[in-house]
Amino acid sequence: MNDEFTIRAALETESAQIKELVRVVGVNRLGLSWERFVVAVNPAGEVVACGQIKPHAENVMELASIANHPHYRGRGLARQIIEALLDKAPRPLYLMCLTHNAPLYEKFGFRAIQKNLPKYFQRMTKFFIVAEVFAQTGEDLLVMKLE
Ligand SMILES: CC(C)(COP(=O)(O)OP(=O)(O)OC[C@H]1O[C@@H](n2cnc3c(N)ncnc32)[C@H](O)[C@@H]1OP(=O)(O)O)[C@@H](O)C(=O)NCCC(=O)NCCS
Numbered sequence: 001m002n003d004e005f006t007i008r009a010a011l012e013t014e015s016a017q018i019k020e021l022v023r024v025v026g027v028n029r030l031g032l033s034w035e036r037f038v039v040a041v042n043p044a045g046e047v048v049a050c051g052q053i054k055p056h057a058e059n060v061m062e063l064a065s066i067a068n069h070p071h072y073r074g075r076g077l078a079r080q081i082i083e084a085l086l087d088k089a090p091r092p093l094y095l096m097c098l099t100h101n102a103p104l105y106e107k108f109g110f111r112a113i114q115k116n117l118p119k120y121f122q123r124m125t126k127f128f129i130v131a132e133v134f135a136q137t138g139e140d141l142l143v144m145k146l147e
Contacts, residue, residue, distance in 0.1 A: 004042065005048070005077060009039075010037035011034070018039065018050050018065075021049075021050055024067075025068070025070075027064075031054050033052075036054060037052045038052070040068070040077040048069045048071070049067060051066040051067070051081040052085070058118065060094060061093050062093070062120075064095065066095075079107075083108075091147060093110075093146045094146075097142055098137060110145065111145060112142045112144050117143055128141040
């Protein structure tokens, strides 16, 4: 179904497109080194979807920056990007998401956790409570783990 899209490791020349895509979809704009990204590219050579494995202290790894441009949603691009990232990622692997996105990640075996959160996720969860996003959405932030 997605023959017209290429899923592959990002190129250095795509760094600005990745940052713009992340800005457009409204996910965390910190830590966007292009080297860690897998992207979906359309026939015009534009980056339309992306994701990365982001390292934190103490060897904690996060599936992060999962983003698809609104024009290209619902055709399996995020799924293909997540599959490509999971193929090479160590376990355990963590992520953070709003509650409405949890079913997407449950398809890959991620489960929400409340205990034994790595320090990075403890800090982010506390920060989120006072963050603007909560005021806007009224949704909870989940930390999920893939064993
Ligand atoms: C979430 C997002 C990346 C999904 O991208 P997408 O390319 O449309 O997703 P896909 O078409 O690959 O969907 C993959 C699967 O997840 C499902 N899915 C997608 N979004 C979902 C959601 N929010 N909740 C539940 N299921 C979802 C699809 O139905 C599909 O299921 P299937 O494989 O059984 O058919 C996209 O909507 C987006 O960029 N949203 C804004 C940014 C965001 O919230 N990112 C996630 C940060 S945690």
